[in-house]
Amino acid sequence: MTFSDLCDAPSGTPxxxxxxxxxxxGCVRAGIHAADGYxxxxxxxxxxxxxxxxxxxxxxxxxVNEAVAVAVGFGHTLAGNDCxxxxxxxxxxxxxxxxxSSAFYCAPRGxxxxxxxxxxxxxxxxHLLDPKALLRxxxxPILxxxxxxxLHESAGLAADISRRFHxxxxxxxxxxxxxxxxLVRLMPTATRPKTELSEGFAPFVTLPAKARVAYDRILAERLPALEAAAEEILPPVxxxxxxxxxxxxxxxxxxxVQEACQHLxxxxxxxALGLTNPLPWKSIETFVAQVKGPIHVLEDGQRYLEELLQSRGIAVSGKTPTDPTTEWSPATVAARLGVDLPRAGVSIAPVPRPPLICPGCPYRLFGLIVGKMRRKGKLDAVFGDIGCNTLLHFLGAMDTVLAMGASEGKRTGYVLxxxxxxxxxxxxxxxxxxCHSGxxxxxNALFRHVPGVKVILDNSWTAMTGGQPAPTSPVxxxxxxxxxxxxxxxxxxxAxxxxxxxYDKKGIEKALQDALQGAADGGFHVLVVRGMCIRKVPKNRMQTRVTVDAKTCVRCGLCQICPGLTADAEGLPQVTPQCSGCAGNVPACAQMCPTGALSAHTPEACGRTGCVEIPEAPAARELSPYTPLPERLSVAVRGVGGQGNLFFGRVLTQLAFLLGYEGANIVKGETHGMAQMGGPVISTFACGTTWSPAPLPGTVHCLVAMEQAEVLRPGFVDLLTPDGTILIAPTTIxxxxxxxxxxxxxxxxxxxxSAFTVRWVDVQAEALRLGDVSGRSANVVMLGVLSTLAPWNSFPVDYWLEALRRVAPKPEVWQMNHAAFQAGRCL
Structure with missing residues (x-):
């Protein structure tokens, strides 16, 4: 079902x-009127x-930023909307x-x-700051x-609290x-009438005298009322x-805690508290009185709960002042409860894999040019910012990063x-x-008459978070x-x-030279380097790939600047499935080549179309009920950001749902954030008797490494059950x-x-054999392999195929995925 379909689905639908x-x-089904954000x-x-x-x-x-979004939200409440x-x-x-400031208004509103x-x-x-002290x-109130x-039901609950206590x-x-x-069972739908501002706008003015009155009123009325209701708002478990x-x-x-205790x-x-301001003191004091031994406080962030409990004279054991723990997992819960878990480990150090800009990213040439200038001593410092540009640090083109919009302020202070x-x-x-804050x-630099050069890498989107629109976007x-x-x-x-x-190397070099000279002469110059985010480029511009003329190539290595290109043992460039051809622009690697040995062509021109004819995929299947279900199943998949490994978990989730595990539980965990930029990625899946998305060591039935060195990540092999299997793709990135x-x-x-059951399967080669030049269907090939292993091989193939079809139903995608899955079953 689409998101819109889910908004109207019957209450209780799993x-x-x-x-x-x-x-x-939950926002939609609770009748929330508006949403804003950054x-x-x-x-x-x-x-x-x-x-x-x-x-x-x-x-x-x-x-354009969070402060504006909050003000927009507050404006909604003055119009009676819940936002x-x-x-x-x-x-x-x-x-x-x-x-x-808005926290201290006491009048009715949305x-x-x-x-x-x-x-x-x-x-x-x-950073790792805990905001609970500020909010308190x-x-x-903190839910x-x-x-x-x-989480599904929290928006409606929060709106009720907000209206009730102003x-x-x-x-x-x-x-x-x-x-x-x-697993979620859909909450009932509701409509919410707008709130009338019974006192008008007069109470919403931040004058010092009114601030004093509001503060006193909150202490005398709102906080005691919230504390009196703390037991009922979101009762402790x-x-x-x-x-x-x-x-x-x-x-x-x-x-x-549930995951650790179940398996151990x-x-x-x-x-377990769901409301952490105010605290439900009656429940806490009753609990403490009934426990006759030590009480451990397990909390994310800093020592918020522990210090509040201790301030009330409650003896608890939490984190020491120097304990660096900021989040928990079943393994660390077990350790705190005194349970030692077996650790197998591996003798090879993991491959350091910092996040990198994407293959074909429009930032790459600029980063390479600036990195070279830094190495040659032509630049003293490059002051960076938050976003994809932060990753230029790994190209030697970024020296310092602080916070959103802070790059130019740092440069201004440095030059002053x-x-x-x-x-x-x-x-x-x-x-x-x-546009956010820069x-x-x-x-300020112009106001202060501070000369210099500011570079804006304009990719038209808020790219690091997935390509959301900004004021510089088309819409x-x-x-x-x-x-x-x-x-x-x-x-x-x-300016x-x-x-x-x-994508104009020479143009960037000249523009930088001119701008720096202008700054030396006392001017303030802004260089706008314009190229659309590679992830937002239309698909019809993503069909080119780099080709190599072996006769012209001198094996100098200057083209080795991008994950889309590697080299064989003799130094001859080899194009990888990650190559994007720089989205139809002149490829960056080709501009680095001194002999013109690299150029871009479509796959057809390269002779890289499919080598096999892919049969038409079948339509939706009727599935017969399957019983009995294993009590629990678990898989963990590791790979590199950009391989598309998260697709793996989506298919397994759909499979579990079709099999009937919605009567128990289904959980899938993922790594997001900078991992998508070529960093390490892990996706976990479990169904049946399970709670946490982070598996306990020794409880995962199959480990999958889609890049061979990723199997070496600390703690990964420790997850495997004694009779489990490790599947490794001999892919190297x-x-x-x-x-x-x-x-x-x-x-x-x-x-x-050598102490584990390991099976090597070249799933990427199989995907390429099927004509998938991106290699993305390698994940589906690996799913086919997984379906042949116990206990997964007990499920009828039709269940696997229907799960795969439902996750990616587009006919051309389903056709390739069907062929890739069947190919994996034959490996």
């Missing part, structure tokens, strides 16, 4: 949903893949002025709900959903819960134990302290970041044509603007900067895994 989508669906992993999908699909039902949009505003934790701090996604790993965030200081079901409400959603998938040990935890950690056969007394450096340094950021620094979220003109705005500020094609001789060979990996 579906497996990503946490963000479960929340978005993209920020791991919160982005709420609007990007959810609410953007139902703009006919509610008002939805992206704002959700989405962001990640750094976005909360970016919007802190608006959030803290509900204001902050959906704040945490990232305590972190996977895509620049504002008197803002921390413990399951996908609670307060904003924060839903602090664990990044784990946001991005993993779980209580699990009885079989030993004198207690655990107090919150949010998604309940799932980790232990059961402490557990109190060292005026002679004006023509020897750069600030760099993306177009969407310039333009303030542009205006906004509603599809309306954008009227903002970036270059005109910069000129209006007073000298140079615009250059991102060399990280940027690594020499081939430093990459672990197949022979070394085989030796290191």
């Amino acid at each position: 579906v497996v949903l990503q946490g963000n989508i479960a929340f978005a669906l 993209p920020g992993t791991p919160s982005t999908e709420v609007i990007d893949r959810g609410l953007s699909q139902v703009q006919d039902r509610m008002i939805v949009g992206w704002s 959700v505003v989405t962001m990640k934790i750094p976005g909360l701090f970016q919007a802190a002025d608006v959030i803290t 509900a204001l709900i902050y959906y704040i996604a945490s990232d305590y790993t972190p996977s895509s965030t620049q 200081s504002c008197g803002i 921390e959903p413990r399951t996908h079901q609670e 307060t904003p409400v924060a839903i602090l959603a664990s990044g784990t819960l946001c991005h993993c998938e779980g 209580r699990l009885a134990g079989d030993r004198p040990v207690g655990v107090i935890t919150h949010g998604v950690n309940l799932l980790h 056969g232990i059961q402490p007394h557990v109190l 302290a060292k005026p002679e450096a004006a023509g020897r340094c750069l600030s760099v950021l993306g177009d969407s970041t310039e 333009m303030d620094a542009t205006r 906004n979220l509603a599809g309306q044509s954008n009227v903002f003109d970036l270059e005109a705005s910069l000129r209006g500020h007073g 000298t603007v140079h615009t250059v094609d991102a 060399l990280p940027g900067g690594m020499q081939p001789e430093d990459y672990p060979s197949r022979e070394r990996i085989e030796t290191a895994l």
Whole structure:
């Protein structure tokens, strides 16, 4: 079903949903009127893949930054609307002025709900700050959903609290819960009448005298009322134990505790909180009185719960002041409860694999040019920003990164302290970041008359978070044509603007030279490097691939700048399936070649069409009920960002649903964030008796490595059951900067895994044989292999094929996937 279909599906319908989508669906079904936000992993999908699909039902949009989005949300409440505003934790701090000020209004209005996604790993965030103390200081209630079901229902609950107590409400959603998938039964649909402003606009003025009155009123009325209702708002979950040990935890950690205790056969007394401000003190005190032994506090972030409990004289054991733990898993829960888990490990160090810009990215030539200038001493420093441009650090073209929009401020301060450096340094950021907060620094540099060069890498989208629209995009979220003109705005500020094609190496070199000279002469210059994000390029422009003329090639290695190109043992360039041909532009690698040995052609011109005729795929299948079901099944897949490994889990989830596991549980975990940019990716799947998306060591039936060195990641082989199998694709993706001789060979990996049952399957070669030049269907080939292994081979093939068809039903995709799956079963 589409997202829109799910909005109207009957109450109680079981579906497996990503946490963000479960929340978005809950917003619609609860009758929320509006949603606003700024993209920020791991919160982005709420609007990007959810609410953007139902703009006919509610008002939805992206704002230019979080502070503006919160103000937009507050404006909705003054019109009587209930509004959700989405962001990640750094976005909360970016919007802190608006959030803290709006917290102290006490008059009736529409509900204001902050959906704040945490990232305590972190996977895509620049710090590990816990926002609960700030939110508590504002008197803002904090909901921390413990399951996908609670996340699904949380928007309606938060709106009710907001209206009842005339307060904003924060839903602090664990990044784990946001991005993993779980079983949800659809909540009832509801409509919500708009709120009437019975007191008009007069109460909503932030004058100091009114602020004093509001603060006193909140302390005297709102907070006591919230505390009195804390037991009923989102009641604690209580699990009885079989030993004198207690655990107090919150949010998604309940799932980790349940997973660990189930498999280890232990059961402490557990109190899991869903409301962490205010705390349900009556339940906590009752729990503490009934546990006769030590009580452990397991909490994400910092020592928030522990310190509050201790301040009430409750003896608990949490994290020491120097304990770096910021999130939990079943394995770390087990360790805290004193259970040692067996660790097999491997003797080979994992391959360092930093995230990189995508093959064909328009930023690459600029990064290579700037990196070369840094090495030659022509630039003293490059001040970077948040976004895809951060990844230029790994090309030696980015020296320092701080926060959204901070690059030019850093450069300004540096040049104020060292005026002679004006023509020897750069600030760099993306177009969407310039619109977010970077333009303030542009205006500041001109206001302060600080000469220099600012580079805006304009790829037309908010690319790092998946390609959401920005003011520089062709259209906004509603599809309306954008009227903002970036270059005109910069000129209006007073800057000298140079615009250059991102795929024009010589043009970039000259523009940089001219701008730096202009800065040395006392001017402020902005270089706009324009090239569309490779992930947003229309498919008809993505058909080219680089070809190599072996006779002309001199094996100099200068073309080895991108994952789309590697070299054989003799140094001859070899095109990989990751090659995008730079989206029909002159390929960056070809511009590096001194002999013209590289050029771009369509696959047909290269003679790389399919070598086999792919038969037509069958239509939908009627499935007979299958019983009995195994109690639990689990798979973990590792690979490299960009391989499309997350597709694996989606098919297994659909398979489990077809088999009938919706009567138990279905959970899928994923790595998102910067992993998509060529970093390590893991996708986990389990169905049956299972809770957490993070499997406990020793409980996964099959491990899959779609890139051979990824099997070496710490803790990966520890996940395998004693009778499990490891499937390895002999695909090698060399990280940027690594020499081939430093990459672990197949022979070394085989030796290191000699104690395990291992099967090597060249799924990429099979995908290429079928004519898939991208190699993406290698995942489907591997699914075919998996379907032949116990216990998976007990399921009829028709179930596998129907799951595959439902996940990717487009006829041409289904045809290729059907052939790839059948090919895998024959390997």
